[in-house]
Amino acid sequence: MSSRYLRKELGTLKPYIVDRAKYRIRLDANESFLRLEDYLINEMKDQISSALFNRYPDADSEAVCSLYAKYAGVSPENIMAGNGSDELIQVMVNTFIEKGEKVVVLSPDFSMYSFYTEIGGGIPVEIESDEEFDIDIDYLIKEVAKISPKMVILSNPNNPTGAVIKREDLIKLIESCNCLVVIDEAYFEFFRETLVDKISSYDNLIILRTCSKAAGMAAIRLGFLITNHQLLSELKSVKPPFNVNSISQSFGEVILKNENVIKLNSDKIVEQREILIQELRKFNDLKLFKTKANFVLIKFEKAEALNKRLLEEDIKVRSFGGGKLTNCMRITVGSEIENAGLLEVIKDFFQKGGKENE
Numbered sequence: 001m002s003s004r005y006l007r008k009e010l011g012t013l014k015p016y017i018v019d020r021a022k023y024r025i026r027l028d029a030n031e032s033f034l035r036l037e038d039y040l041i042n043e044m045k046d047q048i049s050s051a052l053f054n055r056y057p058d059a060d061s062e063a064v065c066s067l068y069a070k071y072a073g074v075s076p077e078n079i080m081a082g083n084g085s086d087e088l089i090q091v092m093v094n095t096f097i098e099k100g101e102k103v104v105v106l107s108p109d110f111s112m113y114s115f116y117t118e119i120g121g122g123i124p125v126e127i128e129s130d131e132e133f134d135i136d137i138d139y140l141i142k143e144v145a146k147i148s149p150k151m152v153i154l155s156n157p158n159n160p161t162g163a164v165i166k167r168e169d170l171i172k173l174i175e176s177c178n179c180l181v182v183i184d185e186a187y188f189e190f191f192r193e194t195l196v197d198k199i200s201s202y203d204n205l206i207i208l209r210t211c212s213k214a215a216g217m218a219a220i221r222l223g224f225l226i227t228n229h230q231l232l233s234e235l236k237s238v239k240p241p242f243n244v245n246s247i248s249q250s251f252g253e254v255i256l257k258n259e260n261v262i263k264l265n266s267d268k269i270v271e272q273r274e275i276l277i278q279e280l281r282k283f284n285d286l287k288l289f290k291t292k293a294n295f296v297l298i299k300f301e302k303a304e305a306l307n308k309r310l311l312e313e314d315i316k317v318r319s320f321g322g323g324k325l326t327n328c329m330r331i332t333v334g335s336e337i338e339n340a341g342l343l344e345v346i347k348d349f350f351q352k353g354g355k356e357n358e
């Protein structure tokens with residue numbers, strides 16, 4: 001039962017549940033397994049020593065935006081920072097989506113797109129990818145034309161599948177549709193194809209990035225939105241003024257001044273991803289989907305039993321229920337030791353015929 005104060009259209013909305021239990025091996029949230037090195041931690045400590053805690057943060061996060069602009073290869077006038085890219089999704093919806101307007105999302109894709117659309121009074125409309133989680137671009141373009149949305153938003157690489165859409169296909173979509181196109185490049189560093197070079201070529205393109213994945217800074221909640229001047233100025237007038245706190249800004253500056261770390265760390269993660277894929281392929285009953293992210297999606301008839309077994313061993317991966325994701329598990333790439341721990345349990349599960357927990 002809702003209170004009489006709740007907005008009527010939010011009656012069925014459920015809170016986003018985050019499992020904060022401690023696990024021996026945690027591979028469920030697409031975080032980086034790499035901890036920051038001591039020299040970076042020391043630079044962050046220096047930032048804390050000199051922080052002006054009595055003062056509000058820089059409302060425009062100017063210094064960290066300039067550094068991110070350099071990192072992304074765009075001008076600082078094309079960037080704004082958010083309290084995670086999550087916040088930026090909400091700012092986009094608040095800025096552009098009128099009550100009842102449609103937002104096209106893919107299915108499956110990152111659930112927050114629909115979540116914020118609904119909160120904002122918009123209507124998410126799902127377009128399904130195929131059995132391999134690929135999307136035929138001509139089909140997508142045709143559906144978008146039929147639906148006539150205000151915005152299309154998709155992650156590339158896709159979370160939770162790891163699938164990607166080719167650059168030329170995305171360009172075709174941007175050029176053919178008469179609405180905003182948001183490409184969420186949260187996992188860009190593991191794929192290294194981007195459309196940031198195109199933001200000034202179109203009036204309808206917005207790119208999202210985050211420091212939560214390859215940069216290994218999920219704790220500080222720092223994301224970026226990259227777009228043309230016009231859309232940026234409109235978004236900036238909706239964004240809460242002091243949305244990124246001073247500590248996150250200054251820690252973000254530290255990591256971006258040492259941006260080679262992001263490249264080195266994403267190399268290490270991709271290396272572990274490829275080893276993990278090779279090892280998982282040895283289990284014939286597991287179907288692996290192609291991935292360009294820091295996780296691997298697998299499908300297995302006995303996913304529920306396997307998940308139960310992993311939990312008994314204090315290993316957490318992300319499992320899904322419903323639709324095409326039934327019996328799918330998304331495994332974030334862990335360290336060599338974490339991956340070995342995971343593989344050992346999977347191996348044992350198959351050796352025992354995968355039956356003991358059914």
Ligand code: PMP
Pocket residue numbers: 029030083084085086087110155158159184186209210211212218221222223
């Ligand atoms: N976009 C995608 C595709 C994601 O998977 C995630 C995090 N899981 C986010 C955005 C949110 O990232 P942030 O931590 O910057 O809010």
